[in-house]
Amino acid sequence: MADPRGFLRYERHGPTRRPVELRIHDWREVYEPFSRGELHDQAARCMDCGIPFCHEGCPLGNLIPEWNDLVWRGDFAGASHRLHATNNFPEFTGRLCPAPCEGSCVLGIGDEPVLIKQVELEIAEWAACEGLTPVTPSPATGKRVAVVGSGPAGLAAAQQLTRAGHDVVVFERAERIGGLLRYGVPEFKLEKAVVDRRLAQMVAEGTELRTHTHVGSSKHAVGGAAAPDHVVLPTEHLLDEFDAVVLAVGSTRPRDLEVPGRELAGVHFAMEYLKGANLACEGTIAAAPISAAGKDVVIIGGGDTGADCLGTVHRQGARSVRQLEILPEPPATRPAGNPWPTWPLVLRSAAAHEEGGERLYSLSTSDVVGDLSGSVRALRAHRVAQVLEDGRPTFKPVAGEPLEIDCQLVLLALGFTGPEPTGAVAELGCALDGRGNVAVDGSFMTSVDGVFACGDAARGQSLVVWAIAEGRSAAAAVDRYLEGSSDLPAPLAPGAVALA
Numbered sequence: 001m002a003d004p005r006g007f008l009r010y011e012r013h014g015p016t017r018r019p020v021e022l023r024i025h026d027w028r029e030v031y032e033p034f035s036r037g038e039l040h041d042q043a044a045r046c047m048d049c050g051i052p053f054c055h056e057g058c059p060l061g062n063l064i065p066e067w068n069d070l071v072w073r074g075d076f077a078g079a080s081h082r083l084h085a086t087n088n089f090p091e092f093t094g095r096l097c098p099a100p101c102e103g104s105c106v107l108g109i110g111d112e113p114v115l116i117k118q119v120e121l122e123i124a125e126w127a128a129c130e131g132l133t134p135v136t137p138s139p140a141t142g143k144r145v146a147v148v149g150s151g152p153a154g155l156a157a158a159q160q161l162t163r164a165g166h167d168v169v170v171f172e173r174a175e176r177i178g179g180l181l182r183y184g185v186p187e188f189k190l191e192k193a194v195v196d197r198r199l200a201q202m203v204a205e206g207t208e209l210r211t212h213t214h215v216g217s218s219k220h221a222v223g224g225a226a227a228p229d230h231v232v233l234p235t236e237h238l239l240d241e242f243d244a245v246v247l248a249v250g251s252t253r254p255r256d257l258e259v260p261g262r263e264l265a266g267v268h269f270a271m272e273y274l275k276g277a278n279l280a281c282e283g284t285i286a287a288a289p290i291s292a293a294g295k296d297v298v299i300i301g302g303g304d305t306g307a308d309c310l311g312t313v314h315r316q317g318a319r320s321v322r323q324l325e326i327l328p329e330p331p332a333t334r335p336a337g338n339p340w341p342t343w344p345l346v347l348r349s350a351a352a353h354e355e356g357g358e359r360l361y362s363l364s365t366s367d368v369v370g371d372l373s374g375s376v377r378a379l380r381a382h383r384v385a386q387v388l389e390d391g392r393p394t395f396k397p398v399a400g401e402p403l404e405i406d407c408q409l410v411l412l413a414l415g416f417t418g419p420e421p422t423g424a425v426a427e428l429g430c431a432l433d434g435r436g437n438v439a440v441d442g443s444f445m446t447s448v449d450g451v452f453a454c455g456d457a458a459r460g461q462s463l464v465v466w467a468i469a470e471g472r473s474a475a476a477a478v479d480r481y482l483e484g485s486s487d488l489p490a491p492l493a494p495g496a497v498a499l500a
Contacts, residue, residue, distance in 0.1 A: 003072060006044030012112035013038060020355050024314045027187040027281050029095075030351045039122050042115040043071040049106045053341045054116060057104030059469040060086045060093075061491045064101060064116055071119055080127040083120065086491065088156045089198060089468055091128060092181060094121025095190050097465045098304075098348075104341040128197060134204035138165035143482045146171060146242040148215050148424055151179025152464050153455025154248030155202065156471025157478070160488050161246075162207045164479045169208040169242075171233065175284055177209050179250060181464075182282075183275040186308050188315070188351075192282055216423040235427040244450050244478045247424060247438060248471065251456035255414040257300060261368030266376035270305045270413035277312050292318040296406050298379050299323040300365060301413030304350070309411045311352030321357040322405055326395060328386055329361040362386070364395060366402050368410060379405050416461045425457075435460055444474040445481070452478055 003009065015034040017023070023030050046068035054064045063082045070079035083090050094117055105113030143166045147158045150172040162168045176182055178195045203209060213231045215238065238245050254269040256262070273290045280288040292313035299309045302325030313321050334344040353359065362384055369378040382402045384395040418436035419425055425438055431447035433439040437460050438453040440446055446453050454474035455467040469491045479486035 003044035004048075006041070006072070007047055007107050007111065007114075010041040010045050012045065012115055013042065014115055014118055017351055017354065023188070024355055027315060029191055030188055034118060034122060039119065040072060040074070043068045043119050045107065045114045046072075047107055047114075051106075053104040053106055054101040054114075057101040057341065057343075059100075059463075059466050059491060060472070062086045062101065062120070064114075067123060068114065068116075068119060071123065076123060076126045077130075079123045080130075083123050084127070086489070087120075087468060088159050088472065089152060090120050090124035091194050091198065092152060092190065093465050093468065094118070094124050095194075096185060097463060100343055100463075100465070103343045109340050128194075132197060132201040134201055135163055137163050137206055140167070141165045141483065143167065143243045144169070144241065145244045145246065145478060145482075146238050147246045147248060148238075149179060149248035149250055149455075149457070150174075150177040150209070151248060151250050151455060151467060152181060153250075153457075153467040153471040153474075154179065154246065155198075156468045157246050157248060157454060157475040158207050158471075159202050159205070160472055160475035161478060162202070162205050164475070164483075164486070164488055166479070166482065167208075168206075169210060171213045171215055172209070172211045173214045173230065174211065175279070176211055176282075183278050184271060184305070184308070186274065186278065186312050187281045188311055189308065192278075214423075216427045235424055238424075238428075239450070243482055244452065245428070246474055246478060247419075247428075247430070247446070247451065247453040247457055248455045248474075249419050249424065249457045251416040251418050251437070251461045252420055253417045253436075254412065255417050257365060257412050257414065259365050259367050261370055261376070264368055264370040264376045265374055266408055267368060267410045268412065270299075270301070270309050270411050273411050274305075274308060274312060277316070288316070290409070292316040292321075292409055294319055295408040297321040297409045297411065298405055298407040299411045299413055301325070301415070302327065302359065302361075303413065303415070305415075306411075306413035307350040307352045309413055310357055311350070311355060313409075313411075314352065314355045314357070318409075322407075323357060323359050324363045324365065324381060325359065325361050326364050326384060327361065329359075360403075362398075363403065364397075369404070376408060376410055377406065379407055379410055381405070416456070418460065419457045443477040443480070444470070445477065450481070452481075 015031040017030050048065045052065050067079040067082045099117040101116045102113040145161050145166050145168045147154045147170045150170050158168045158170045215233045276288040279285045293316050297313045297318045299306045330347040338345050363381040364384045366380040371377040380402045383398040431439045438458050440453050440458045444452045454470040473490040473492040476486045476488040476490035479488050
């Protein structure tokens with residue numbers, strides 16, 4: 001085990017962020033390097049619990065005490081082996097996951113939890129520096145699998161199925177592979193070179209990656225027709241040419257804001273804004289089509305996507321920015337009604353919040369106000385109180401004058417409501433559940449034999465760690481379907497996909 005007194009010797013200490021006045025002028029990741037000595041001390045804090053609840057907090061079932069101990073001992077090769085045994089992409093989760101494992105850490109009962117996420121990231125980066133060696137796949141099975149969508153769920157499923165010996169093709173309609181990893185997450189949180197080096201390993205292992213491919217009839221493409229440079233791949237081709245299909249198309253329908261003035265110029269969905277910024281960062285286009293430069297900005301939505309927008313508008317040179325949230329401000333520390341080891345519902349601040357802007361709580365948008373040219377000039381919001389009705393939270397207006405905020409750009413970061421109802425999902429005939437997601441059974445099979453679904457498409461908008469876990473579990477289910485049995489690990493028990 002790690003240092004048996006490490007949690008008494010060392011305090012929790014994370015990496016330092018680069019100075020705000022420097023980092024808002026570039027798109028590099030925000031954290032300074034973490035020294036090997038600091039990492040050793042943080043790994044030493046792991047208590048090697050008899051019952052490691054961090055396993056339960058992690059959907060992947062990461063072997064956290066094992067690789068903490070190996071890092072403390074300086075055995076990074078062993079730590080990398082244990083980490084990659086349960087997680088295909090620890091360099092993604094180490095940057096993007098909110099770390100539910102830390103919320104379940106036993107040390108967190110009376111002290112700050114172990115710095116699990118950072119230890120994970122440092123192991124992943126050590127492995128990348130050593131070179132991500134391709135894994136030799138099992139003997140070829142002669143079976144072909146199509147994976148539709150190249151986000152973390154699709155990529156995890158594809159890598160696992162390739163390693164099982166199947167011939168796997170990933171189809172992506174966008175310009176490059178990566179899904180939300182590439183187009184939803186800003187460069188300052190995940191530099192795209194990190195994505196590209198993992199993709200290189202997958203290609204070396206034998207996974208085929210095809211971009212600019214719209215699966216389904218062209219009439220169901222975004223905008224009503226496939227782009228001229230896109231290949232239209234009919235769903236019949238998938239069923240005829242592949243032995244199994246995995247739908248990892250994500251939850252891409254943004255939740256809209258149904259208020260007067262929504263149609264005004266300058267009101268945009270967050271993903272519309274973020275994708276343009278990411279395309280400009282990687283050089284696909286010369287400049288972002290939506291810019292916050294010199295503008296007063298309002299971001300509606302207080303989650304991760306809202307924080308991604310916040311950091312992006314800072315780097316584009318916004319004059320001011322306010323982030324609105326309908327929920328009340330969370331407490332700074334875990335409340336009594338939110339006991340360990342459940343996820344602590346406390347105030348969380350991203351690096352972007354340190355960079356500026358104002359966070360406003362308990363506000364609901366009333367309307368968007370336009371100028372004579374049809375562009376947004378202000379947003380009105382009224383205060384609300386959260387109450388329970390029949391055991392469910394709802395929001396009631398609070399008496400008082402509405403708040404009017406001057407703005408020339410409004411970004412809607414209100415979450416997502418499910419996969420697109422047309423296209424591959426509909427044309428394959430997959431049934432939907434009551435929430436509009438692709439309905440699956442405990443083996444990730446849809447209502448269509450041989451067609452599976454995983455990630456946000458099946459469970460709804462969720463975390464990157466859940467996406468990878470579902471991709472791995474769906475791959476094991478596909479392997480069993482094709483071969484009768486499977487040696488692929490499945491972190492999620494049967495039926496876990498149905499949990500919210």
